[in-house]
Structures are given as C-alpha cells and as structure tokens.
Amino acid sequence: GENVEQHPSTLSVQEGDSAVIKCTYSDSASNYFPWYKQELGKRPQLIIDIRSNVGEKKDQRIAVTLNKTAKHFSLHITETQPEDSAVYFCAAGRNQGGKLIFGQGTELSVKP
Amino acid sequence: SAVISQKPSRDICQRGTSLTIQCQVDSQVTMMFWYRQQPGQSLTLIATANQGSEATYESGFVIDKFPISRPNLTFSTLTVSNMSPEDSSIYLCSVTGTRSYGYTFGSGTRLTVV
Numbered sequence: 001g002e003n004v005e006q007h008p009s010t011l012s013v014q015e016g017d018s019a020v021i022k023c024t025y026s027d028s029a030s031n032y033f034p035w036y037k038q039e040l041g042k043r044p045q046l047i048i049d050i051r052s053n054v055g056e057k058k059d060q061r062i063a064v065t066l067n068k069t070a071k072h073f074s075l076h077i078t079e080t081q082p083e084d085s086a087v088y089f090c091a092a093g094r095n096q097g098g099k100l101i102f103g104q105g106t107e108l109s110v111k112p
Numbered sequence: 113s114a115v116i117s118q119k120p121s122r123d124i125c126q127r128g129t130s131l132t133i134q135c136q137v138d139s140q141v142t143m144m145f146w147y148r149q150q151p152g153q154s155l156t157l158i159a160t161a162n163q164g165s166e167a168t169y170e171s172g173f174v175i176d177k178f179p180i181s182r183p184n185l186t187f188s189t190l191t192v193s194n195m196s197p198e199d200s201s202i203y204l205c206s207v208t209g210t211r212s213y214g215y216t217f218g219s220g221t222r223l224t225v226v
Binding site: 034042043044045046049089097098099100101102103104105 | 142143145153154155156157160204206208214215216217218219220
C-alpha cells in the first residue's frame with residue numbers, strides 16, 4: 001500500500017542555521033506533496049506544498065524540492081528561529097481531493 | 113481556506129461506551145477525512161467520509177468500530193464505539209475544497225478512555 005517515510009525523526013539546530021527534512025513515497029501516482037507544522041497541542045497547519053509539475057517552490061525562508069524520478073521530496077528551512085520549533089509532517093496524495101498519507105514526523109528544535 | 117468547527121474538543125469516557133465527534137465546515141467541501149493521532153505519533157487516516165453513502169475505510173479500521181456519517185457537504189460525524197483505553201487518542205477531521213489542493217484540519221478531539 002501507500003507509504004511515506006520521513007527522516008530524521010528529531011533534528012536540533014542552532015538559531016540561524018538551516019534545517020532539512022527528507023521524505024520518500026511509494027505510490028508513483030502521487031502528485032501532491034504538502035508539509036505541515038504542528039505545535040504542541042495544536043492542529044497541523046499547512047506551511048507549503050508542491051505539485052508534481054514543478055521541482056521546487058519557495059516561500060520566504062521555506063522551500064520544498066521534489067524529485068519525482070527518485071520519489072523523494074525535502075523541506076528546507078533557512079535562518080531558523082526558535083519559533084520554528086515544532087513537529088513537521090510531510091504527506092503525499094494523488095489527484096485533487098484524494099486522501100493524504102503522512103510521514104512519521106520530525107521534531108525540530110531550534111536552540112537560541 | 114475552510115473554517116472547521118470540531119466538537120467536542122476533549123472528553124473522558126468510560127470503557128465500553130461510545131462517543132460521537134462532529135465536524136462542521138463553513139462552506140461546501142468535496143472531501144472530508146477522519147484521522148487519528150496517537151500521542152507523539154503521526155496522523156493515520158481512518159476513513160474518507162462520502163456524502164450520502166458509506167465511508168471508505170483504510171486497512172485496520174472497520175465500520176462497526178468507527179461508524180461515519182456525512183449527510184451533506186458541510187457536516188460529518190465519527191463515532192468511536194465500544195471504547196477501550198487503546199482508543200485514547202486525538203481524532204481530527206480534515207477537508208479539502210473543489211478549487212484547491214489545500215487540506216485544512218479541525219482543532220481535534222482529545223479522547224481519554226478510562
């Protein structure tokens with residue numbers, strides 16, 4: 001069945017450094033790849049997403065890259081800040097409105 | 113994006129009882145989903161709530177345990193039946209609309225079974 005693997009499970013960086021989280025997916029029909037940020041006790045919030053017709057997308061300090069051939073995608077956060085500390089989830093889905101399968105999550109800690 | 117009202121926000125229930133969780137959206141959405149998130153874990157899809165027909169369940173989840181209703185395009189319920197402590201978790205609804213790939217989550221229901 002569909003599966004999304006996410007690494008690392010925990011990541012600790014110094015404020016100002018970059019953070020990279022990687023995901024691989026198994027369903028070759030997947031064409032939508034969102035990233036969610038979940039702070040403690042809160043709902044997941046969409047921070048960026050990418051569709052399969054592009055290889056990279058940026059939004060200020062956040063970028064996502066996609067390699068469809070290798071079936072992997074990554075989240076890049078530059079100039080990290082303590083408020084970036086949270087759990088980040090990648091997900092993969094097919095077709096507009098299809099179900100999303102989530103990765104296991106990465107707990108990011110940004111130390112001041 | 114859609115605004116979701118999910119109720120209750122939390123509950124403590126006795127084992128063997130059932131709890132129904134409601135998800136109300138402020139606009140018509142095409143797809144509604146129910147997820148479970150156990151403490152410190154990822155989100156696991158329980159089922160897709162289909163309007164006017166039976167929900168589509170993922171492997172490991174069955175209708176007798178998690179009956180779902182979706183009478184219209186803005187409302188769905190998930191019932192957790194015959195609860196045991198293993199059902200203690202956060203349950204979240206998620207929706208997506210017709211014109212966007214974006215998916216929005218409800219605020220979640222924190223369920224504790226004692």
